[in-house]
Amino acid sequence: MDMDLACNEQMSVSNYAPKDPNIFNDFRVMKHLLNDESLYTPHTNYFQNVQTDIEPFMRKVVATWMLEVCEEQMCEDQVLPLAVNLMDRFLCVCNIKRQQLQLLGATCLLIASKVRSTNVLPVYLLCAYTDYSVSCELLVSWELLVLSKLKWNVASITGFDYIDQIIERCSWGGESNLLRRHAHTLVSICYTEPSLVQTPPSAIAAACICSAVRGLKLTSSSDATRDVCSMVGVESATLEFLVAIVDNAVEKVVPKTPEKTEKTVEEYDSPQYPQPETPTEVENIYF
Template identity: 40%
Template sequence: MDENRIHDPRKVTQAFPDPNLLDFRVLRNLLCLEKTQLARRVPFCQWPQQEVTMKMMQVLSQWLLEVCEHQQCEEGVYQLCLCLLCTYMSMSPVKIRQLQRLGSVCLFLASKMRDLVPITVEKLCMYTDYSVTAQKIMTWELLVLSKLHWNLVAVVPDDFLEHILVYLQLWQWLKLIRRHAQTYIVLCTVDYSFYTYGPSVVAASSVVAAVFGLGLLPRSGTGVDLILNVAALIEADSDNLRKCQEMMEIAFANTLHGTRPL
């Protein structure tokens, strides 16, 4: 089958959302898994990295995002890729020359886990301009899997997005809010200043920022109630959620003015 056709969204049948997976019990399980995940998260300043800087991480993240967009990956692929990348780098030192190789492997694994049509090794080699060989990707795949104890299950902001949208019941604006919220989520994933926030807070803040940005609700009155209700849904502190939302809006405004990459 033609590979270009495989990655054409018009040629791939998308599954409809399963209402059984939007049950409150599923949300509670996601929140419990998130707490376990956050308990293992280490701040960047404590990573065992001597050569790799935050700026290098941002450049790599931007490159991975461009690959995902070009391959039309599912929304959760890029988010899981960054989660696997950060988890590995918080455990093992990486040299500069190995950074793109590690990013390629994490994207390869995330695509296997979350994409309808996983990215092939050959495609990844092409995107690195063949500076990373197929053999290196396959070798490092086993290395990353071993370091992560073969545990590739991770909660990402996209997992919470549909739960929050259904809870708000803003049906007439659902697609519009979802599209804008996903833009905010991508912005947060690239920007490591949001690394301290959990996936549920990032998802909830992106929805609130989208609602306010689209002018669907005022920032006072019902807008305040929106923040309180969403915070209660994900069992988060409303002030923390509001702070994350405000950071998103500032980051998005800076992106529009060209002062930072998206």
């Protein structure tokens, strides 16, 4: 019997599945996210209360390295926020040495790519990104250690999870097709900031969306601030404080160049990162 196995499905240029109106029209989704996010937000300042050898700048170095790895490997946007969240939650319950911090970051990237990516980051590749300061056997053993310390609860709620929920529920969400991309980029940058470790993911997402709206010079800036504050239950003063942190973090990644003409919304490019390098200052014993 002859069988026609041709596939006539039209593949979209985007890798994202079509949006389900049943999800974005039902506010119970947002309610559950807001109710459960505290379960996945680091509950303590681990720099002061848990860690004896890890300082905020070390966390910044390793988180930035993780971001650069994800950029170079073109990981899905949700991988980095989850990986950094797993790292922070682990650091809340387990004291480690500074020489083990990059190992922890690589391990969390491995776990996050398994949970939220269609392409798992290979163990040997992550070891290569550490300049082979980490062996494959050690990385695999730490994967089990991290999972056991987190009690296998790795389906975290991150700032990424709120972006679509907020944008799709607001009338100004479709004003620019770059808004979603810009907001995701800002969320990734925020997860490298030590000062935002204990900030709820809903507040991070809210600040990133407002910063994106203003950065793209959309006409709905004031409406966005009001709507976002109402939706995630954050005070306007708190939101403005977080937006300032976001904007400051972006300036460090992409310095302003007054010599160049200002880009229009259509010409906007997301920040680009250099090739990831091993954060040797974290591996060094002496500071």
